[in-house]
Amino acid sequence: MPRKATSGQVFTRGMWRENPVLIQMLGLCPALAVTNTVVNGLAMGLATFFVLFCSSLLVSTFRKLIPQEVRISTYILIIATFVTIADMTLEAMVPEIHKALGAFIALIVVNCMILGRQEAFASKNTVGRSLLDAVGTGIGFIIALLLMGAIREVLGYGTFVGIPIYGANYEPWIIFILPPGGFFTIGFILLALNWWERRKLERARPGEVPGRIAVERAA
Amino acid sequence: MGDLFWIFISAMVVNNFTLFYFLGLCPFMGVSGRVYTALRMGAANIFVLTVASICAWFLNAFVLPYAPYLKLISFILVIASAVQITEMTIKKLSPALFRALGIYLPLITTNCAILFMAWTQANRGYNFFQGLAFAWGAGAGLTLALVLMASIRENLLFSKVPEIAKGNAIVFIIAGILSLAFMGFAGLLST
Numbered sequence: 001m002p003r004k005a006t007s008g009q010v011f012t013r014g015m016w017r018e019n020p021v022l023i024q025m026l027g028l029c030p031a032l033a034v035t036n037t038v039v040n041g042l043a044m045g046l047a048t049f050f051v052l053f054c055s056s057l058l059v060s061t062f063r064k065l066i067p068q069e070v071r072i073s074t075y076i077l078i079i080a081t082f083v084t085i086a087d088m089t090l091e092a093m094v095p096e097i098h099k100a101l102g103a104f105i106a107l108i109v110v111n112c113m114i115l116g117r118q119e120a121f122a123s124k125n126t127v128g129r130s131l132l133d134a135v136g137t138g139i140g141f142i143i144a145l146l147l148m149g150a151i152r153e154v155l156g157y158g159t160f161v162g163i164p165i166y167g168a169n170y171e172p173w174i175i176f177i178l179p180p181g182g183f184f185t186i187g188f189i190l191l192a193l194n195w196w197e198r199r200k201l202e203r204a205r206p207g208e209v210p211g212r213i214a215v216e217r218a219a
Numbered sequence: 220m221g222d223l224f225w226i227f228i229s230a231m232v233v234n235n236f237t238l239f240y241f242l243g244l245c246p247f248m249g250v251s252g253r254v255y256t257a258l259r260m261g262a263a264n265i266f267v268l269t270v271a272s273i274c275a276w277f278l279n280a281f282v283l284p285y286a287p288y289l290k291l292i293s294f295i296l297v298i299a300s301a302v303q304i305t306e307m308t309i310k311k312l313s314p315a316l317f318r319a320l321g322i323y324l325p326l327i328t329t330n331c332a333i334l335f336m337a338w339t340q341a342n343r344g345y346n347f348f349q350g351l352a353f354a355w356g357a358g359a360g361l362t363l364a365l366v367l368m369a370s371i372r373e374n375l376l377f378s379k380v381p382e383i384a385k386g387n388a389i390v391f392i393i394a395g396i397l398s399l400a401f402m403g404f405a406g407l408l409s410t
Contacts, residue, residue: 025245028244029331033240033241073296076295076296080295081292087291088288103335103338103339106291106335106338107335109291110295110329110331110334111331112329115329175399178402179238179239179240179398179402180398180399181395183391183392183394183398184391184395187388187389187395188388188392190386190387190388190391191383194384194386195383198382198383
C-alpha cells in the first residue's frame with residue numbers, strides 16, 4: 001500500500017505532475033474543442049473548476065451515506081445538477097461566451113476527469129482533503145486549457161486575448177483555430193513533454209536510456 | 220427523404236463527431252489499436268445512439284415542455300438506464316455477443332458523443348425520423364473514424380516511429396491529419 005500523500009502533495013500534484021489533460025489524458029473533448037481562443041479556454045476551465053469543486057464538496061460530505069451499488073449514478077446526478085447551474089449562470093451573465101462554448105457546457109457532465117476524481121478521491125477522503133484535491137486538479141485543467149488556447153490563438157488569429165501581437169503584415173495560420181489544429185497542438189505539446197522527460201532521464205543516469213532503446217528495438 | 224439523407228451525410232462525414240467535434244476521444248484513443256475491436260466498439264455505439272435518440276425525442280416532445288431545466292439531468296439518466304437495459308437484454312438474449320462487447324458496453328454511458336447527439340437533436344428540434352437519421356449518421360461517422368485510425372495504427376506497428384513520438388503523441392498527430400482530410404468534405408453541404 002502506497003504511503004498516504006500529504007495535504008501539500010494532494011494540492012499540487014494535479015497541477016503539473018499528474019495534470020488531468022496533458023499527463024492522464026482525461027477530459028480531452030473540451031480541452032480540444034473549445035480552446036481556439038484564450039478567453040473560451042478560460043471560461044470552460046472556470047466552469048469545469050466550479051462543477052468539480054462543488055461536486056467534490058457534496059460527494060465527500062455524503063460519502064458515508066451514498067450506497068455502494070448506486071454510487072456512480074449518484075455522482076452523475078450531483079454533477080449534472082451543478083452543470084445545469086453553471087450552464088444557466090453563463091447564459092445569463094455572458095451570453096456571447098455561452099454561445100461560443102455551445103453544447104460543450106452540457107458535456108461537462110460526461111467529463112471523465114470530474115467523475116474520476118469523485119470515484120478515486122472524494123468518495124474515500126475527508127472534506128478538506130477532497131477540496132484541496134479538487135482545487136489542484138481544477139487548476140491543472142485550467143493550466144492545460146490556457147496553454148492550448150494560447151498556442152492556438154497566437155498562431156491561428158495572430159492575437160493574444162484579442163490583442164494583435166504581430167502587426168499588420170501577419171497572415172493568420174488558419175488551420176490552428178480549425179479542428180485539425182487542436183489535434184496538432186496537443187500532439188506537439190505531448191512531443192515536447194516526452195522530449196523533456198527523456199532529457200531529464202538521460203541527465204540523471206547517463207548510459208542507461210540508450211541501453212533501454214536497444215532492448216526495445218530487439219524485442 | 221432528401222432531408223434525411225443530408226442529415227445522415229452531414230453527421231457522418233462533414234461534421235464527423237470524432238474528427239470535427241472531438242467527441243468520444245477516450246474510446247478513440249483507447250480501442251483504436253485493432254480493426255476488429257474498433258468495429259465492435261462502433262457497432263455498440265450505433266446501437267446505444269439509436270436507443271438514446273428515440274428516448275431523447277420522446278422526452279423532448281412530451282416531458283421537457285413542462286420542465287425545461289430538467290433537460291440535462293433527464294438525458295443523462297435516460298442514457299445511463301438505456302445502456303444498463305441494453306446490457307441486461309444482450310446478456311440474457313445472446314451471452315456470446317455480451318462477452319464479445321465486454322467492458323466497452325457500460326463505458327458508453329460516459330461517451331460524450333451520445334449526450335451531444337441527444338442534446339443537439341433536441342436543440343435543433345428534429346422530429347422522430349430526423350433524429351434517427353442523425354443518430355445513425357453520428358454512429359457511422361464514429362465507426363468510420365475508429366476503423367480508419369485502427370487500420371493506420373495496425374500499420375504503424377511495422378514502421379519506425381521516433382522515440383519521443385511513441386504512444387499518444389503520434390496518434391494525435393495522425394488524428395490531426397485525418398481531421399484535415401475530412402475538412403475536404405466541407406463543401407458538400409453548401410450546394
